[in-house]
Amino acid sequence: MAIDAELLKQSERYLLEFVGPRAAILDQNPQALRDALHGLGELNLLALRGPTESRRKSVDELTFCTFQEQVARYSGALAFLQTQHQSAASMLANSSNQRLREVYLPYLSAGKILLGIGFSQLRRPGDPAVIAMPMDDGSYQISGEVPWITGYGCFEEFIVAAVLPDKRILFGLMPLESAIQTHGGEIKLSHPMPLAAMASTNTVKARIVDWIIPETYIVSIKPADWHQKRDQSKVLNHSFFALGCAQAGLDVLGAGQSDSLPFIPPILKSLAAELETCRTAIYKAQQTSDNPEIDRLQLRAWAIDLAVRCAHAAVTASRGAANHLNHPAQRIYREALAFSVFGQTTAVMEATLKQLVKSNGAQRPQKKSKAEKGKGKSP
Ligand SMILES: Cc1cc2nc3c(=O)[nH]c(=O)nc-3n(C[C@H](O)[C@H](O)[C@H](O)COP(=O)(O)OP(=O)(O)OC[C@H]3O[C@@H](n4cnc5c(N)ncnc54)[C@H](O)[C@@H]3O)c2cc1C
Known part of the structure; x- marks a missing residue:
């Protein structure tokens, strides 16, 4: 099934115009967050995993994952809130309880009933x-x-x-x-x-x-083992939030560029390239879910690690202002914290921790050469 480009264009427009500029308030104010959720409902985007009045089937996997990543880029709180409802809607769409399906399904996509x-x-x-x-x-x-x-x-x-x-x-x-x-x-x-x-x-x-x-x-x-099997087969589902969060960090880093900070563009380029490689690998793995050779846990851990590093880059480049409650950098940093643990299993915990050792171990400061030591001396 082809990706639903029209749906993604519509959601991107809403997120860019209405959600991104209000991300700080959506992070703090439940009423504002609820209004943003209703905005997704007005676009019939709240039951993508089930049939609706306007759509006879779920959207394809690629469209759904891209949508999840999009929302996380603009607001972590909205991404997390809407995905609870999407999961509930999907369960109802697949329920054999005909009465419940009739009572609930017509209202879930537009958010007229929220679960x-x-x-x-x-x-x-x-x-x-x-x-x-x-x-x-x-x-x-x-x-x-x-x-x-x-x-x-x-x-x-x-x-x-x-x-x-x-x-x-x-x-x-x-x-x-x-x-x-x-x-x-x-x-x-x-x-x-x-x-x-x-x-x-x-x-x-x-x-x-x-x-x-x-x-x-x-x-x-x-x-009895439903949840365990689901966690194993859908181990990458939470990665799309981490990818969106990493991109949000890079958006802030990119906005902080200036001629007097010439080291930012190459760092931005390097992180953006790594994010693109990680994203490509995750989307590919999600589409070939039966390939046992792909280490999905490692990919999830990589996405989490990237979210944290890109958020940290945003904080660092934003200087002291990153500490202001309304600054996007610290919000994205906190969102990276949340996306590190949502849907966590013992295996995900282990992979996430091992990834930290991997990425930091290679980058420990090396001993400076004599020539370099001389260069760094203060007058
Ligand atoms: C802000 C927030 C909102 C959330 N909202 C929802 C929601 O609406 N609905 C929902 O269903 N969930 C929700 N969650 C849960 C979330 O998705 C994760 O399941 C959760 O973050 C994992 O944290 P936990 O403390 O529940 O960990 P646990 O589930 O207790 O532990 C994480 C993993 O580690 C394993 N583990 C724990 N202790 C040990 C041990 N001693 N030895 C070996 N393995 C161990 C557990 O078996 C599990 O696999 C929310 C979480 C947060 C933080």
């Missing part, structure tokens, strides 16, 4: 953080703690993942607000967490006690 997800606890070792008990009437009773749900105040509901007694995973819809059911079942949300990066995404924890999800609100039931 979050709470899955990441499935990666944690030990006893399941959230469990589901089947009831006689076909409903399920949910209890436990969901450690991360983004989008409080923006998403009306979220898809919770809970582990069944036979270890399969149940996905069902719950309200993204504190509530008590008539029989006493309860969901209690924390206050939005005071986060260093993307605080405007209003990320909360949820404590759930005996909450009943009726059968009609069950999205799907998946095998």
Whole structure:
């Protein structure tokens, strides 16, 4: 399937004109971030992984990845918020629950209904953080703690993942607000967490006690190893955010060029060339997902490393001003932090750390020669 160039042109125009100039406020203000999300909705860009009124199929993989990278270049907070909804929309599009599909799908692309997800606890070792008990009437009773749900105040509901007694995973819809059911079942949300990066995404924890999800609100039931297999097969999905973030760092570095700083252009050229090589390798790997010879973990770690280095380059070239809360360089640096850990698995953690040793080890300062020592002496 060919890339949807028209869609990407439309999204780029919106991001360039409306999102980029407001990135600082989108990073801090949940209402402004919500408005930007609605802007994507007005362009019908919020359910790219499923059929919509205007589109009978998902967009192709290349278009979706390019879109994710585009959004991350202009606003990390918007990129992260919208991708939660895109994931929920994709799950609903693939659900066998016909009633849910009819009720939700017509409204997801335009953002008339907005949904979050709470899955990441499935990666944690030990006893399941959230469990589901089947009831006689076909409903399920949910209890436990969901450690991360983004989008409080923006998403009306979220898809919770809970582990069944036979270890399969149940996905069902719950309200993204504190509530008590008539029989006493309860969901209690924390206050939005005071986060260093993307605080405007209003990320909360949820404590759930005996909450009943009726059968009609069950999205799907998946095998016990679903999440693990998904993390392995989709290991590159989060890389597109890191690529966008790296490009954002280079945008700031490029804007900081001046005749009195002649060392910036060659450094910009070198980082841009490395980013292009990394990007090409990642897009190629994403399109040939069954090729076992490609080390996808290493590619993801490279993209993360590049995001951090390009953000650091932006900070350095922006001098003291980089420290101002509204300066793009430090926002991008904080976003690089967040994109380093989103969707992290033990294997991704290991690859990310090993990449740091690799890239820094080769660049340790060498001993200066006698001639060089002489040159550097202060008068
Ligand atoms: C701001 C923010 C918002 C988020 N929003 C959402 C959201 O809306 N929905 C959502 O589903 N997720 C969300 N997440 C979760 C996110 O995608 C990642 O899953 C998360 O950042 C990983 O951090 P964690 O602390 O949960 O790590 P964990 O998942 O606890 O750990 C990361 C990996 O390390 C492994 N690990 C941990 N301890 C050990 C150990 N001792 N030995 C070996 N391996 C170990 C885990 O098994 C896991 O694979 C959010 C995260 C952040 C930071």
